[in-house]
Amino acid sequence: MNIDTDFGRRLLQPLQPSRKGWVVSGFILVAVLAALGLSSILITSTGGSPIASVKALYNGSMANGTGWTTTLLNSAPLLLVAAGACVSARSGIFNIGQEGQVLIGAFAGAYVALRLAVTGPLLVVFVLGAAAAAGGIWAGLSAVMLRVRGVNVVVSTLLMTFIAQQVASYAVSTSWFLQETATGSGIANPESNQIPGGAQLPTFGSYPNLQLNVGLFLAIAAAVLVSVALARTRWGFRLKLLGLNPSAARHVGVRAAALGGVALAISGAFAGLAGAVLLASPIGTNRLSPALSNNVGWDGLLVALVARNRPLVAAPVALLFGVLRAGGNFLAATGVPSYIVDVTKALLVLAFVAPPALLSSARGRRQTTSAPPTLPEPITTRVEVAA
Amino acid sequence: MSAATDTATILSSGIRLTVPLAFAACGEYLAERAGTLNISVEAMLLGAAFSSVAAASATGSATFGLVVGTVTGLLIGFIHGNLSHRAQINTFVVGLVLNALVLGLTSYLITVSNFVRHQVSQLSVPGLRSIPAIGQPLFVERWPAYLLLLLVPLTWWLVERSRWGLELRAAGENPQAADISGIEVNRRRRQALLWCGALSGLGGAYLAVGEIGSFNQNMTAGRGYIVIAAVIFGGWRLGRTLLGCLLFGLSDALRLALPALGVTLNSQFLIAAPYGLALVAMLVFITQHREPKALGQPFVRGST
Numbered sequence A: 001m002n003i004d005t006d007f008g009r010r011l012l013q014p015l016q017p018s019r020k021g022w023v024v025s026g027f028i029l030v031a032v033l034a035a036l037g038l039s040s041i042l043i044t045s046t047g048g049s050p051i052a053s054v055k056a057l058y059n060g061s062m063a064n065g066t067g068w069t070t071t072l073l074n075s076a077p078l079l080l081v082a083a084g085a086c087v088s089a090r091s092g093i094f095n096i097g098q099e100g101q102v103l104i105g106a107f108a109g110a111y112v113a114l115r116l117a118v119t120g121p122l123l124v125v126f127v128l129g130a131a132a133a134a135g136g137i138w139a140g141l142s143a144v145m146l147r148v149r150g151v152n153v154v155v156s157t158l159l160m161t162f163i164a165q166q167v168a169s170y171a172v173s174t175s176w177f178l179q180e181t182a183t184g185s186g187i188a189n190p191e192s193n194q195i196p197g198g199a200q201l202p203t204f205g206s207y208p209n210l211q212l213n214v215g216l217f218l219a220i221a222a223a224v225l226v227s228v229a230l231a232r233t234r235w236g237f238r239l240k241l242l243g244l245n246p247s248a249a250r251h252v253g254v255r256a257a258a259l260g261g262v263a264l265a266i267s268g269a270f271a272g273l274a275g276a277v278l279l280a281s282p283i284g285t286n287r288l289s290p291a292l293s294n295n296v297g298w299d300g301l302l303v304a305l306v307a308r309n310r311p312l313v314a315a316p317v318a319l320l321f322g323v324l325r326a327g328g329n330f331l332a333a334t335g336v337p338s339y340i341v342d343v344t345k346a347l348l349v350l351a352f353v354a355p356p357a358l359l360s361s362a363r364g365r366r367q368t369t370s371a372p373p374t375l376p377e378p379i380t381t382r383v384e385v386a387a
Numbered sequence B: 001m002s003a004a005t006d007t008a009t010i011l012s013s014g015i016r017l018t019v020p021l022a023f024a025a026c027g028e029y030l031a032e033r034a035g036t037l038n039i040s041v042e043a044m045l046l047g048a049a050f051s052s053v054a055a056a057s058a059t060g061s062a063t064f065g066l067v068v069g070t071v072t073g074l075l076i077g078f079i080h081g082n083l084s085h086r087a088q089i090n091t092f093v094v095g096l097v098l099n100a101l102v103l104g105l106t107s108y109l110i111t112v113s114n115f116v117r118h119q120v121s122q123l124s125v126p127g128l129r130s131i132p133a134i135g136q137p138l139f140v141e142r143w144p145a146y147l148l149l150l151l152v153p154l155t156w157w158l159v160e161r162s163r164w165g166l167e168l169r170a171a172g173e174n175p176q177a178a179d180i181s182g183i184e185v186n187r188r189r190r191q192a193l194l195w196c197g198a199l200s201g202l203g204g205a206y207l208a209v210g211e212i213g214s215f216n217q218n219m220t221a222g223r224g225y226i227v228i229a230a231v232i233f234g235g236w237r238l239g240r241t242l243l244g245c246l247l248f249g250l251s252d253a254l255r256l257a258l259p260a261l262g263v264t265l266n267s268q269f270l271i272a273a274p275y276g277l278a279l280v281a282m283l284v285f286i287t288q289h290r291e292p293k294a295l296g297q298p299f300v301r302g303s304t
Helices: A003-015 A019-045 A050-061 A065-090 A098-115 A122-149 A153-172 A214-232 A234-244 A246-251 A256-280 A296-306 A311-328 A340-370 B003-033 B041-059 B062-085 B091-112 B135-139 B143-160 B163-173 B175-180 B185-212 B223-233 B238-261 B267-288
Strands: B122-124 B140-142
Touching (some): A019 A050, A050 A065, A065 A098, A098 A122, A098 A153, A098 A256, A098 A296, A122 A256, A122 B267, A153 B223, A153 B267, A214 A311, A234 A246, A296 A340, A296 B091, A340 B091, B003 B135, B003 B140, B003 B163, B003 B185, B003 B238, B062 B091, B135 B140, B140 B143, B163 B185, B223 B238
């Protein structure tokens, strides 16, 4: 008995498509090409050059050590958010509020970093812990609302996102809270002070070469952890059961509300952790601001969707999104607005999500037209119903 | 400035901020009654706002822009409906992607194009406009605003009194039962999304060629989500939904007027208020069971 190879096979199972899988993959490939083609047409029709744009994307994201550094810095928070989204989606709960949970995580991380009287590298542990806890609690509130009053999770997580944005905005524009201390005669901007060095995630490598931030290792560890937990543990099995058939899960003794609530809180915790990584890694200025999340929550959710809620598949997808995010900033030099990256991203998501659904709906229609459902046999004998 | 003119200013800007919300809310209300919680209202508003400005600039007619905006909303509703209620892709996924797509597309296109300003004309109701205090805010509007007087009762009649509306509500409350009694659930939901798209499109176009006269990047700035909050706040009843829109429009106007009035009330609180109120309303009213039972749940024949 070789558990390890079995484990590997199970993990890679989704990557070994059947014949139907090949057909779907083919359609996805066509759709991806169509998405890229549409983007090129858009660029050309507005007077830009698609080839120059791709070159700029490549130069900004993959051409050299600095490019790769930026790409990986962008990918890490996306992968963290996506790993969390996989957990809640597996249990059949659709958490849509990652954008807010990321911000709340960053807010809690910044608060701890700037207020806690701890110096040295221990501080960063507290920052990450506080961020994960805050994100988890923020998502957990939606789970509580579901449990107590039956409030739709999608609606509550969505609404909580906008409240989170205002919480962060309030914190950094209030002088007694987290707003930066004005230096000299300057006006305090709506952002926090820079978090101390001890709260920042360490980086390996030096400037012109590739630099690896600890955030990336955190994200990869999270993806592997989630993958193993979902595929190999009893807890993961229960989660899957709950997602596939909630009433069957309840009948076999799964405590649906508790399990689903925990899954939601975990997905929020991962999003919160992503917020801390955004705050503490050299991707920005190490300051909290309402713009810090910069759509990482929404994009991370899209990464999970493209990866069909498989954490290990999410890693390359997060890398692709990281390339687009990192390279987008280099597009401005070619005269093509960097918003084209958002268009391409959305089209790519559609290209990955739509073909399987369209194929199965077409298949369903073909089946119903070729073989109409037969009517049940008329009941000819009278059935006596026992009282 | 006297207190009376201040009030009149806030009231009139509040009404102006309410009208686009009210158009979209009528659409979203009908769609949610059919059981489809579409978050692509934001995409519909934004897409319509952009295309209306583009069309008005190209043809020189703001009214034509309004029509094109409505058609754009309709188109987005059509795409959403077919992806989520024909191909059965999760409706929230479709909504998210459409929002991202339209935001990216309009942001891209506005940076590479130049549009001429066009605005629809004002219409003031003689007689009524001279009522003190409320006359100016309520009866001097860009003309499409008065379409609400037609569309609100029409939406109410469609949902509550027409056979089509009854079937919509059945699709929203109990799709399995509706299906058994011969109603094509997914078709009704697609149709509801078309109505939602057309009205949201009109709302977005009104915002662009009606109020502002031009388009700027992400000009709707999350108004679509406020519309969703308003429908929830209104407990899935049209009247209360529109009241919610008015409340949120007025609070927005108040927020914009605060600096001029010299009052320090934090604006973050006012921005977050609609979402907070919607959550509170859900927590409080949920026991009254007014939420469509199958809201946001896909319907596939044969599954429970």
